[in-house]
Amino acid sequence: MAISVVGFDIGCLTSYIAVARGGGIETITNEYSERQTPRLIGTAAKLQHVTNVRNTVVEFLPLIGKKMSDASVVKERSRLLYPIEEAPDGRVMIKVHYNDGVYAFTPEQIVSMQLTKLKTITESVLASKVVDVVINVPTYLTDCERRAMLDASRIAGLNCVKLVNDTTAIGTAYGLYKVDLPAADQPPRNVAFVSVGYHSTQIAIGAFNSGKLKILSTACDPHLGGRDFDEVIFEKMAQEFESKYRLKISDHPKAVVRLLLECEKVKKAMSANSQELPVNIECLLNDRDLCSKIKRADFEEYSSVLLSRFEQVLKRCLALSKLRTTDIHSVELVGGTTRIPALKTLVTSVFGQDGRTTLNADEAVARGCALQAAICSPAYRVREFSVTEVCPYGITLVWDKEDSGDQAMTVAPENDGGFVIDNKDTSLEVFPLMHPVPSSRRLCFNRRGPFSLEARYTHPEDLPNQNALIGIFKVHGLSCKPGEICKVRVKVRVNAHGIFAVSQAEVAEEYEKEVEIEVPDDTSNVKPDNTASKPMEVETPNNGDVTTTPTQPSAAANEANETAGANKKLATKKTIVKKRAVRYKDLPVDANIMQFSPRQLSEFCEIEGKLYEQDELEQKRAHAKNAVEEYVYEMRNKLAESLQHYATDKENSDMSRVLNETEDWLYGDGEDLHRQAYVDRLNAMRILGDRIENRAYEHKNRGPAVESFERSIVSIRKVIDSAAEGEDTYSHLTEDQLKQLQQSLDQSEHWLRDQMRAQSAKSLTDDPVLKTADIVSKHQVMESVCRPIINTPKPAPPPLAPSSPQMPTENATQNNAETNHPAPDDVNLKGKAAKTVSEDKTESMDVD
Structure with a gap:
């Protein structure tokens, strides 16, 4: 069975599926022959949205991995037309009517239903089982939300090989096919990606070299997308309708859905037409018709606040990259909402150049995910292309101070030297804003017993939901002797999914080890004094290697060494001494994070x-x-x-x-x-x-x-x-x-x-x-x-009998002799005879 290489683009409004086959990337269609699958669990669900508003779940991605008390959920709740409630653990629950009963599902379960639908479509097209996939996530998702996406994929029976940020997927789709990128030893090509979807705005600037992408900066507005521009038109039309008929549309869900759909159509039409356009809906509410008009200039005036927010996101991303506008090679526009002319004008104003549309605005993310899946798959050979992400938010580690005040600590990146932190500190920003990921850090603590580490986002005000807590990680199994201090090493990591974790904790244990050394033989009658010098420290890592660190020898040992150096002829002998060695033992770490348990x-x-x-x-x-x-x-x-x-x-x-x-x-x-x-x-x-x-x-x-x-x-x-x-x-x-x-x-x-x-x-x-x-x-x-x-x-004819050879006669011999030795008078005759023989041979060849 062929190995499927699949990328899913899970958008807030629609989803796309891209697969690697036939030597390229292809976007496949669903059972309705549409390349986009609505986020209402398919096209069939979309067809009944208007008639079944209360029981049709839409725009559920903003609820995943959040609690009911989060600020973003409170803001989002006013937009939803279906009921939600708070679970006993504080999570969001979505209530629906199903099989003559009322059921409550978590947003993760709803997302898994969408993934199951996409999985079914893919399997029907590829005629093979789909297990390993690459799924996109918005760049601004926090740790809890990313864990929730992984949980949703597990519920759907999928193995999410990698969670890829939208802007990174776009960069992959852009850079993998480029053959004119600068070499590795040359200055990179800086490209800005502007992605404005239905729900959010995401901006990123990436540095491209041949076979390499490094994200320099990202900036997002999770609540600025196409639906916000739709609502601008909606509010204007609703006000006109209410002032004319004294009827409030927002109190009637079906009327809200119908008007929003019409506003979306008008918004798309205004992107290609600057003239005044009609807005007409028959029997919108109580058999009343909506008849109005709007033009692009008025629409841009109504959207002035949204346009200002969009401009701020562009400027913030450019400032975080520490680049000038002249350093930007090009700007790529992705997402359906980028077709609004006012947004294109702002892009030109901030970056000093027009945005390009060389990428497929709707399918670039799905294609980038499929390319990432092909890179991760052993079944495909893809051109080498490495990607370096960045942390969209800074991460700080907080711990309790030891009572004795003795808690010297060092912090080191993987394969790098450490640096000492002040003993009075009880927190450290281990992964600053825009720090490259995946990345690891190693921290060393001096502790007397079990302790806890609390991971938090450094600046809660930058988060969509302002919930700064990532998780609490408790280190157990630490038992120090009375009066002793244990040295504990803790390794923290942000992995390829963008998820933070305490990946390892270990404690140093000292023990004595016998080591064989050579000493001068001039004191053969005297037993070696093991106390003449301090023992050497031997650090034994987990892999069993031994690192020996000699301590300062005593004066007697120095004098003995000098004597041995002066007289090289002195004999030496081997002796056994006891030395201190250090080995590390793994400690259990309990993670208290917002993630579903295995049960x-x-x-x-x-x-x-x-x-x-x-x-x-x-x-x-x-x-x-x-x-x-x-x-x-x-x-x-x-x-x-x-x-x-x-x-x-x-x-x-x-x-x-x-x-x-x-x-x-x-x-x-x-x-x-x-x-x-x-x-x-x-x-x-x-x-x-x-x-x-x-x-x-x-x-x-x-x-x-x-x-x-x-x-x-x-x-x-x-x-x-x-x-x-x-x-x-x-x-x-x-x-x-x-x-x-x-x-x-x-x-x-x-x-x-x-x-x-x-x-x-x-x-x-x-x-x-x-x-x-x-x-x-x-x-x-x-x-x-x-x-x-x-x-x-028919049977084959019998073979012919072989004929017996004949002896040449006397006349024939004489004629041959005359031919070989012609007389001078017979020259013309000879030429004529030769010509005749030649013609006979040629004719025979033609017959054959």
Whole structure:
């Protein structure tokens, strides 16, 4: 089975699927042949959004990984048209009506349903199992939200190989195909990416070299997107409608959805048209119509606050990159909302150049995710391309101070030297803003017992939800002797997903180890004094390697060494001394983070599996019901047209009655039944209808089948007649073979003649006696008997007897001699004879 390389772009409004196949990246379509799949769990759900507003969950990505008390959830709740509530643990729960009951799902479960839908679409297109995927996330997502996305992928039965930031995916789609990027030893090409989607704005500046991308800076506004511009038009239209009819649209969810959809259409139209455009909706509320107009200039005036926020995000990203506008090579625009002319104007104003649209504005993120999946997959060979991300927020580590005040600490990046922190400090920013990731840091603490580390974001005011806590990590298993201080090393890391974790904690343990050394042999009668010098420290890491650090030797040892150096001829001997060694032991770390436990994930996976099975049953039930309805309308039309000559009056009357009864049943008692009820109903109708359709089928196909059969009979008869006349082509056939041909031919002719005679006595409304399948079967039997005989190859002719060689005669010898030694008078004759021989040879070659 081929390994699937898949990238999912989970947007707030729509989703895209990109796969690697055929040597490139392809965006696949769903069951409606659309490249984009709505975030309402598919196109089918979108079609019923207006009629089922309260039970259609949309825009659920902003709720993932958050608590009900978060500021962003409080702000988002006013936009939602479906009910949400607070769970016992403070999480957000979404209430829906399902299977005649009320259920509450977490946003993670809703996202997993969307992932399951995308997974099903991909598997149907690729015809293979999909497990490993790369999923996009907005750049501004916090640690809790990123963990929630991983939980959602696990619930959907997917292995998320990597969470890729939107801007990084766009940079990958841009840089991997570029062949003109600067070399590694040359100044990089700086490119700005401006992505404005339905929900948020994300800006990033990346430095490109050949095969390498380094993100220099990112800036985001999680609450500035296409829907905010839609709401600007919505508020204007709602005010006009309320002032005219004294009706408030916001109190009626269906009217809100219809008006928002119309505002989105008008916004898109204004991007290509600066003239005044109509806004018309019939029967918007209480049979009242909305009739208004708007033009681009007014729209930009209404959106002045949003445009100012967009400009600030652009400037903040440029400032964080520490680049000038002249250092920017180009600006790439991505996302549907970037088509608004006012946003393009601001991009030109800030960066000093027009934005480019060389990338697919809608599919760039999905294609970048698929490329990242191909890079991670061992089944594909991709051009080398490394990506260095940055921390969108600074991360600080906080700990409790030891009572004794003795807590000297060092901090070091991986494979780098450490630096000492003041003993009075109880916090440290381990990963500053825009720090490259993935990255690790190692901290060393002097502690007397178990302790806790609290990871927080450095600047809560920069967060979308202002919840600064990442998690609390407790280090256990530390047991120091009374009066002693243990040295604890803690390794913290931000991984490729952008998730912070305490990846390792270990304590140093000292022990004595015997080491063999060489000493001068001039004191052979005196036992070596092990206390003459201090023992050496031997640090033993976890991998078993031993690092020896010698201490200062005593004066006696120095004098002995000098004597040994002066007199190299002095003998040495080996002795065993005890030295201190250090080894590190792993300590357990308990993480108190906002993430589902394995037991909860298992429960959610079970629920998702049951929901998926119910969806499959419902799809089969719907298909069975549609098949019944389709058969009713199709058969009714056929009885009036193509089948009217093949049914008796009674059959036509009975069939019409059954069709009418079935139609009434479908919209009555059969509106919502199990699948088997529709299957049984369809089979009952087919008992009557198939007889009529079979007559039409036989009448249509019987003639061509008989003609083909008769042509074969004529062909075989010609072979028999040719053999009887003695033609050379079939002269090799034996009498038994010809007799077998004649017998098979006679049987076929008699059967066909008898059956045609019986069929000719039947009318179109009678069941056929001679069926097409029987004709084809008899035809094949005759061909299987006769054709092998007819195609029997002729036997090869016997080989010719070899002829005996003849001795040359006397005259021939004399003629040869005369030819070899011609007389002077015979020169012309010789030339003539040579010409004749040459012509004879050429002619012979032509014959051959």
